Amino acid sequence: MQVLQPPNWPRPNGFANGIAARGTLVFIAGQIGWDEQGRFASDEFSAQAGQALANVLAVLAAAGGKPEHLVRMTWYVTSRDEYLAAYKSIGKIYRALMGRHYPAMTAVAVVALVEQRAKVEIEATAVIPD
Numbered sequence: 001m002q003v004l005q006p007p008n009w010p011r012p013n014g015f016a017n018g019i020a021a022r023g024t025l026v027f028i029a030g031q032i033g034w035d036e037q038g039r040f041a042s043d044e045f046s047a048q049a050g051q052a053l054a055n056v057l058a059v060l061a062a063a064g065g066k067p068e069h070l071v072r073m074t075w076y077v078t079s080r081d082e083y084l085a086a087y088k089s090i091g092k093i094y095r096a097l098m099g100r101h102y103p104a105m106t107a108v109a110v111v112a113l114v115e116q117r118a119k120v121e122i123e124a125t126a127v128i129p130d
Contacts, residue, residue, distance in 0.1 A: 075105065
């Protein structure tokens, strides 16, 4: 896997501008902040974000993958303000689950998610090396 950093661009904080990789592609559907039983433990943004990320990693593990195999993530959030207010807390949770691996990422504020209580949904792509 190769992190793509164009010359003279400022280094991004908490994500990569791009990733190049070879191997088995794994496409992970949007995961929200509920547990394996479909229950929300919290309505707090950072708690839901942590559970959604843990769910992404659980799907990835089912394919034999690890956090460092993620190459792209898209975060859909229902409140830009709530996301920004929880940024430091989300960062701690992220590092606990992902370490210092930062794939290419996009965050998008949306009006709503299909599951009414969901505040964040994360979809991802991974490449597991051959």
